[in-house]
Amino acid sequence: xxxLGGCGITARFEPYKQTDAVIAEGEHxxxxxxxxxxxxxxxxxxxxxxxxxxxxxxxxxxxxxSKEFEDKxxxxxxxxxxxxxxxxxxxxxxxxxxxxxxxxxxxxxxxxVDGSTDRVASGGGxxxxxxxxxxxxxxxxxxxxxxxxxxxxxxxxxxxxEGTIHGDVKGRSVMPAVIxxxxxVTRPQAHACRxxxxxxxxxxxxxxxxxxxxxxxxxG
Amino acid sequence: xxxxxxxxxxxxxxxVLGGTCLAGCGGSQVIVEATFPRPLIEPLPVSMxxxxxxxxxNFIYTEDIPDQSLWTIALGDANVAMLEPLFEGxxxxxxxxxxxxxxxxxxxxxGIIETRLDKFEFDVPTGERDEFVEVWLQYQIxxxxxxxxxxxxxxxxxxxxxxxxxxxxxxxxxAAIVAMREAGATISTKFSEQPxxxxxxxxxANGASVxxxxxAAVGEPAAAELAPAPLD
Numbered sequence: 175x176x177x178l179g180g181c182g183i184t185a186r187f188e189p190y191k192q193t194d195a196v197i198a199e200g201e202h203x204x205x206x207x208x209x210x211x212x213x214x215x216x217x218x219x220x221x222x223x224x225x226x227x228x229x230x231x232x233x234x235x236x237x238x239x240s241k242e243f244e245d246k247x248x249x250x251x252x253x254x255x256x257x258x259x260x261x262x263x264x265x266x267x268x269x270x271x272x273x274x275x276x277x278x279x280x281x282x283x284x285x286x287v288d289g290s291t292d293r294v295a296s297g298g299g300x301x302x303x304x305x306x307x308x309x310x311x312x313x314x315x316x317x318x319x320x321x322x323x324x325x326x327x328x329x330x331x332x333x334x335x336e337g338t339i340h341g342d343v344k345g346r347s348v349m350p351a352v353i354x355x356x357x358x359v360t361r362p363q364a365h366a367c368r369x370x371x372x373x374x375x376x377x378x379x380x381x382x383x384x385x386x387x388x389x390x391x392x393x394g
Numbered sequence: 395x396x397x398x399x400x401x402x403x404x405x406x407x408x409x410v411l412g413g414t415c416l417a418g419c420g421g422s423q424v425i426v427e428a429t430f431p432r433p434l435i436e437p438l439p440v441s442m443x444x445x446x447x448x449x450x451x452n453f454i455y456t457e458d459i460p461d462q463s464l465w466t467i468a469l470g471d472a473n474v475a476m477l478e479p480l481f482e483g484x485x486x487x488x489x490x491x492x493x494x495x496x497x498x499x500x501x502x503x504x505g506i507i508e509t510r511l512d513k514f515e516f517d518v519p520t521g522e523r524d525e526f527v528e529v530w531l532q533y534q535i536x537x538x539x540x541x542x543x544x545x546x547x548x549x550x551x552x553x554x555x556x557x558x559x560x561x562x563x564x565x566x567x568x569a570a571i572v573a574m575r576e577a578g579a580t581i582s583t584k585f586s587e588q589p590x591x592x593x594x595x596x597x598x599a600n601g602a603s604v605x606x607x608x609x610a611a612v613g614e615p616a617a618a619e620l621a622p623a624p625l626d
Contacts, residue, residue, distance in 0.1 A: 215526075215555070215557070217557055218557065245431040246431070246434070247434060248430075248431040248432075248433055248434060248575070248578075248579070249433050249434070249435075249575070249578060249579030249582050249583055250434065252575055252576055252579040253572070253576060254576055254579060254580065255579050255583060269435075270435075270436045271434055271435075271436065272434060275434055
């Protein structure tokens with residue numbers, strides 16, 4: 175039981191919404207990764223996970239494919255050209271054909287995902303040996319992953335930032351070995367995806383007021 | 395623009411990759427394949443001849459990395475797939491031309507644009523903490539007047555990185571595509587801002603052929619381009 179206690183997830187989500195805008199019928203949302211950083215970049219799978227999550231279910235939102243959006247808007251949403259602020263977005267929309275193309279996509283909200291999942295700590299060790307009588311392992315290994323992401327929502331129609339949701343999910347995994355190794359793995363990135371998706375859905379559909387506490391800590 | 399004989403190119407690539415395999419299978423082979431969008435920009439009011447040299451069309455990069463493997467990366471088809479829609483979007487009219495000599499004096503052309511891939515570098519991480527495959531490449535864009543005079547030689551670089559998941563070859567391909575898209579974005583958004591290009595366009599608008607000074611022809615830092623540096 176003490177081993178299980180050492181394995182778990184802690185999650186914190188902090189939404190901040192500064193307008194009461196909500197997504198309307200026929201309006202689309204697109205989820206894009208911020209790619210300007212040299213040291214990190216939101217993983218493609220993570221961005222896809224949020225896109226799929228927002229579109230899922232009977233109350234699914236109309237989500238535009240990220241790749242298709244970047245292609246239709248090429249070259250204006252590449253790492254070196256993507257608008258970094260709503261002022262940049264204003265200038266971009268003034269370029270010939272750009273505002274019309276955005277309208278054609280039906281996209282009103284852009285969700286910029288920034289962050290990454292990193293291994294922040296690890297330790298312990300497992301030793302394995304084999305002999306005439308058999309083989310086996312002994313020991314304990316553990317590692318901790320941290321998924322930190324920001325999802326910033328822009329309203330392209332009104333050219334303003336709607337707010338940001340910050341998510342920080344830490345997951346500690348352990349692998350005890352008594353003859354055979356037993357991995358007890360937590361997946362903070364998957365948890366961060368679910369949490370951010372839930373928060374984004376609330377953000378885009380509720381004018382104001384939604385629970386600020388993230389999903390409860392869980393044992394992996 | 396007329397379609398390129400992609401099948402012939404692909405056979406060449408396969409022949410090279412086959413040769414690499416015969417020389418010692420186990421290397422890493424990547425054929426970069428992608429479709430590239432036409433840029434969403436206002437085309438310049440010029441008619442351009444487009445030269446895609448054989449070296450660009452058949453570009454294959456090989457590098458034997460110590461403690462890794464022999465890498466063979468074929469970029470030829472992707473070069474064509476990127477440049478054709480790019481130039482079609484940038485100029486009012488484009489036409490393939492075989493060479494500068496053949497296009498010289500063609501009264502229907504305002505200029506000729508030639509692209510070469512000068513540099514290609516890539517890095518596949520080996521350390522446990524490194525997560526990204528990186529690709530850096532540099533094209534050399536040369537614009538000529540119909541009389542053969544050089545308007546500008548413009549180096550344009552692109553950088554791409556891609557998360558290394560299970561398959562390094564796939565990650566190299568994705569990073570190369572990002573780098574090519576970046577280069578295409580720079581070409582399409584910065585071309586008309588180059589001083590020599592402005593002078594040349596001004597001359598065309600005024601109905602006169604303007605020969606830009608020789609400094610433009612020998613690699614003056616034409617690009618006010620803030621491109622990433624090559625990989626270390």
